[in-house]
Amino acid sequence: MVYGLGIESSCDETSIAIVRDGNEVVSLKVYSQIETHSPYRGVVPEIASRAHLEKINSLLAVCMEEAKIQFLELKYIAVTGYPGLVGSLMIGAQLARCISLVHSIPIVLVNHLEAHLTVIGLENELPAFPWLGVLLSGGNSSIYIYKGFGDLQLLADTNDDSLGEAFDKVSAVLGLPYPGGPYIEKEALEYKRPKGEKNPFPKLLKEDGPEKIRFSYSGLKTAVLYYLKSLTEPPPIQKISFYFQQTAFELVVRNIKKAIQKTNIKTVVAAGGVLANETLRSVLLAESKTAPFQLYYPQKKIYCTDNGAMVACLGYHLWKEKKFVGLDFKVSPKRNFEQII
Numbered sequence: 001m002v003y004g005l006g007i008e009s010s011c012d013e014t015s016i017a018i019v020r021d022g023n024e025v026v027s028l029k030v031y032s033q034i035e036t037h038s039p040y041r042g043v044v045p046e047i048a049s050r051a052h053l054e055k056i057n058s059l060l061a062v063c064m065e066e067a068k069i070q071f072l073e074l075k076y077i078a079v080t081g082y083p084g085l086v087g088s089l090m091i092g093a094q095l096a097r098c099i100s101l102v103h104s105i106p107i108v109l110v111n112h113l114e115a116h117l118t119v120i121g122l123e124n125e126l127p128a129f130p131w132l133g134v135l136l137s138g139g140n141s142s143i144y145i146y147k148g149f150g151d152l153q154l155l156a157d158t159n160d161d162s163l164g165e166a167f168d169k170v171s172a173v174l175g176l177p178y179p180g181g182p183y184i185e186k187e188a189l190e191y192k193r194p195k196g197e198k199n200p201f202p203k204l205l206k207e208d209g210p211e212k213i214r215f216s217y218s219g220l221k222t223a224v225l226y227y228l229k230s231l232t233e234p235p236p237i238q239k240i241s242f243y244f245q246q247t248a249f250e251l252v253v254r255n256i257k258k259a260i261q262k263t264n265i266k267t268v269v270a271a272g273g274v275l276a277n278e279t280l281r282s283v284l285l286a287e288s289k290t291a292p293f294q295l296y297y298p299q300k301k302i303y304c305t306d307n308g309a310m311v312a313c314l315g316y317h318l319w320k321e322k323k324f325v326g327l328d329f330k331v332s333p334k335r336n337f338e339q340i341i
Contacts (some may be wrong), residue, residue, distance in 0.1 A: 001068055004076045004319065005099070006312025009052045009092035010084025010112045011139075012036075012043045017057040017308030018067040022316030023121055027066040028309045034179065037052055041168065041178045050085035063308075071103045071287065073301045078282065078315020080327075081109035082332040089331035103194075108318040109325045110311045113140065114152055115337060116261045116271040118317070119303045119310035120296045127267050131228075132259050136252065137272035138164030138179070141215035143259050148271070154335075155263070156213035156255055161273050163248055166217035169242055170224050173235050185277050187241035199243045200227055204251045213258045219317050220247055250285050256284075257291065265294040276304040 001020055008015040012033040018026040037043050045296050064071070077098035080089060092239045100107050117133040133144040133152065139162045143156040150249065161169065164181065171180025176187070201223045205216055224244060228235055228285055270284055288295035298304050 002075045002316065002319075003067070003073050004078055004312045005074050005105075006110075006310070006315060007056075007077065007079040007092040007096055008112075008306050008308045008309035008311045009056060009088050009090060009113075010080045011272055011306060012048050012057045013306040014052045014059060015308035015311075016056070016063045017068065017312050018063055019122070019309055019312035019316065022313055024069050025309050027063040027079070028302070028307060029044075029063050030305065030307050031055045031059060032305075038178045039064075041172055043144060045085045045087055046096075046131050046252045048273055049091060052088050052091040056091055060095065060265075071099060071105070074099075074103070074105050075105045076319040077105050078110050078311045078316055078318070079107060080112045080311055081329060082111060083335045084112055084331070084333060086331060088331055091102065093329070093331050100275060100277070101327060103222075106324045107327075108315045108323055109328065109329055110314050110318070111144075111150070111152070111335075112306070113144075114146075115230075115310040115314040117269050118149075118314040119142075119271060119298055119307075120269055122303065122309055123129060123193070123299050124296060127269075127294065130263075130264065131263050132256070132265050134252070134270040135255060135272045136163045136266060136270065136274035138162060138168070140164075140272060141217070141329070143241055145214065145263060145265065147322060149272075149314070150323065155259055156195045156215065158215035158217070160216055160218040161221065163215070163217055163252070166221055166244075166248060169221045173221075173228065174224060174235065174240060178239070181274060181277060183240045184244065185279060187238045187278065188245045191238035191242040193242065199246060201243050201247045204247060210261065213255050213262065215251065215253075215255065217248065220244065223247075245277075245279055249280055252280070253283060253287050256287070256293075260291070260293055268293050268295050270295065270297040271304065273304055273306075276301045 064290040141158040176183040
């Protein structure tokens, strides 16, 4: 049996996990900083790094106790090295260095975005490469060609706001709490669409042809603002939430179809915080049956969030390939590993 430690501190979740053989979670602890950052309606980097520093050692202690193992039983330490907030990444990195130095355990440096894709390995056998990796979160709206561990090729990116950012910004203008995703979804699910009613928001990037694959959500946020200004009555929050989601998710589906057409890859792994949205899950699942393509996404919503288990899962495969780093490894906000080593 191979036990690995996963350390995640890239943004506003502090998480430690112990994973066995790369696919079995023995212990997983996550401390969310949502309440801390809610008054600011966004992540404050200095506050985030301080919170990681305060919580990470206690989470490690609880995980080790729950797993009932000693440090010397660990075969590897997997730690998120990029991308993320540098101050936050440094907290996890320093913990990994200390454990490695004291117990002579090798370190593998993990790409946070790649870990989101491989987290499905905790629930399924990983499909054969290549995949299309669709990342939808507070910081990313991207599609990658995932060719193998450590080999991600960017196929589509966002021009401006990510989907998660759009949820948060629209939530703010509607007077809903932060983070916006769960609250907008709740309102949208309550809406009973009248027969024949038209979507008040325009189709996103309708000028793009079949070859151009990109995301852009700032225009949708602006459309919501203009719609609100046109009203003479209190805003229909449920209606706005419903059509906001419909418009946003249509672009996701359209881009996945384009990516499949362009690459002829029919295995799609969707991941990131926005995949906790039940409506999006249903839309993608329905599309996968009609297109068709093989769809994977994390079944457990905790695996959609930033978590140490996904780091340890990817770390296992990097450990098998002996992709170790020394104690002097760097952390970076950049997405491309070659840019930081």
